[in-house]
Amino acid sequence: MTLQTNVDEVTDAASPDSIRRMLWRLAPVIYGPTILFALGEGALIPLLPMLAAQLGADVPTAALVASALVVGQLCGNIPAGWAVARIGERATMAIGGGVAMIGVVGLALSPHLPLLTASAFVIGLAAAAFGLARHSFMTTRVPLWFRARALSLLGGTFRLGMFVGPFIAAGLLAVFGDEHAAVWFFGVCLVAAVLLVLLGRDPETDVAALDSAPTRRDDRRDAAGDLVAEDSGEVITGAVPVAAPAGVFRTMWHHRGVLSRLGLAAASLSAVRSARQVALPLWGLSIGLDAQTIALVVGISGAIDFALFYASGQVMDRFGRLWAALPAMILMGAGFVALAFTHDTDQSAMWFALFAAVLGVGNGLSSGILLTLGADVAPQDDPAAFLGSWRTLTDAGGAIAPLLVSGIAAAMSLAVATGAMGVVGLVGAAAFARWVPRFVPRAR
Template sequence: MTDAMSDFRWRSIALPALLPTALFSIGEGAILPVIPALATDLGATLAVAGFIAAMLTLGELFGDIPSGWIVSRIGERTAMLYATLVAIAGLVTSVLAPHPLVLAVGILLLGLATAVFALARHAFMTSFVPISHRARALSTLGGTFRFGLLVGPFIAALVLNLTGDTGAPLWIGVVCCVATGIVLLTLPDPESTFGVTAASRARAASEPLREGEKLVRDEAVGLFATLVAYRSVLLRLGTGSSIVAALRASRQVILPLWGVSIGLDEAHTATIIGIAGGIDFALFYTGGQIMDRFGRLFTAVPSLIGLGVGHIGLAFTHDLASREVWFVVVAVFLSLSNGIGAGVLMTLGADLAPPGRPAPFLGAWRFCNDAGGAAAPLLIAGLTAAFSLPIAAAAIGGLAFVGVGALLRYLPRYSPHR
């Protein structure tokens, strides 16, 4: 891509590239605060409710297995369309669930869809954004997801106050998925809008394969073969990044569980999480600027330290008389810590991915991260069942500092575009 295109034609692709992501994430953000409440309404214990909430990240982990192959096979826009259909199926299943296990299946389907949807957009950004703007672009993509996690809970709180129906936010998710599909079908495909770039021509010159041949080759590289091929870098950087993902996933599960545990109703919990999401969203571009200017280390490590401290702090507030106030304070602090690291995992994946065919590697990278993201909620559920929710929070917080050590050991200290 030429210097004259250093803004990577952002204005021409911003709407078709980011609007579907925003709509999809609003639907997901609307249901996240109410998953534990939905489970307890069906008779689940607090530990089982945590397990059901973990189905979202577990579904993302399973979805990472075929996601690189799917995107390489049918293209990113078509993959996103199919993902919205699977998400609708999962949401409708959750609405009609007569038993906690059926609810778990519905949430698992939503996680599968989220994995394919996110990988498709990640692959597009990796292929078409120049490295000098990569962190800001991927932080913007991360910020778009955070926008959904900001707006979704507020919409859910409003609907809950109007209807009093805990399952009503699931219909918000259905509406958002339908809107996502309409946008994908009506707006131009950003890849075709972008046209042939200098970067893609350079890749074609160094690797003279027709597009169809490239897709066939990508199909042949399955997730587990890719994991083996890149095992060295995935073991080193993947360890720290998977712990970052674990703390992020824990935050999304433990805050709604904490609201149930201290007796807050669903609407208040959703409102608090929405307010915290505003802090998270406000910082996404700042994190990208720091990464592009100083390197990835300068957001990854502070973000992970903050997430660890927030979880440990939460563990000491459960039985205080002012626990509701502390819940708000810690939720905001966790969002502040998470927001400064917006886009860092996607940026690291894009840095490491082969430029000619990023989807298979990104599928493996996301699989490693989502393995951490899936493990954390399951660990919370297990520790809550065996001990208590505060002990689970403290254990997850302590894990953060293991990740900090891995990042300090292996993450580069320089800005990659220099």
């Protein structure tokens, strides 16, 4: 196949009609279940501390119960990789939804705090399985020319659900006056998501029909006609065939090079994102703003973030992964550092609003980057075990960041904690600049 033929085929495949057909065929089994799961989870998360308080928890204990969901997701990534490798993505998503239903019933009927905490942990485990199965499916089935946009849209559907979910919870509280209404709403969303997964058109058949010649699963080539190499943790020089699915820990060891380098860069991005969610409300409180103003500023930042999710995918597909990763990390890192110097100024509220918007732009430009980079460097014939390790690293970064912000703020000041997270962002930007060109298996 000649270079010109490859370029022509990719150009034809990337037409607007092809993209629309791809999105419609992914919607029933990927995007639809994702937004349903995220809507239910987004409605539940703000009310978890209230459910704990109803059972006698004080503030620290309620926070511990709420964190059980995050811990469950962190612990569930590697087992989820094992499950996807053995029973497939569709079965794992269905089982994950069923396990989450067990957690929902536990939350709704729990008579004491230990069961409530365990139920939140189980939901986190199920969320890990659900998310990793989606990621693995997109990695192996979606053509390379469309990968970043498809994964950015996946991230956008999740963000939409998490953004709208709390408003649904508020409406349910207004109607029923009971926090458990949001729990049962999550259950309804789970039932609908599992039905979509099980009854939707076969994703294997639908997506395979849309793969262009340069991007077929058995002949993954980029627009220049070069074979996509399997990642070995070393500089990519050619295609490396994969014989048989490897175990989770063997996969982690085999890909230790990319996980310890690009994986840690990805973890820094996840940490900065998570720190933003914690630091902005705390900053507003520390400069004396009222709750309504803080909510407005944070909401505007979130709206900017959501508005840019698809633009991130377009940038990555057209110009390369670094063109989205570097601006995102530099904006968020510099935004945190600059915000740290405005705490005691006369215009602190104005600077707070400005840098909240800057952080929203940076986070929006990073939409789908972690999913896309994980898909880029994963073994294409057996990505599940690798993606379990990748997602564990990124989730760990997101889980550690709030603890760092709290610890540094308690030991020194919130300004120092905010500046420290800015430094993490700038160091992460340098790491992306160093390792993305080395490990991402395309000339970008």
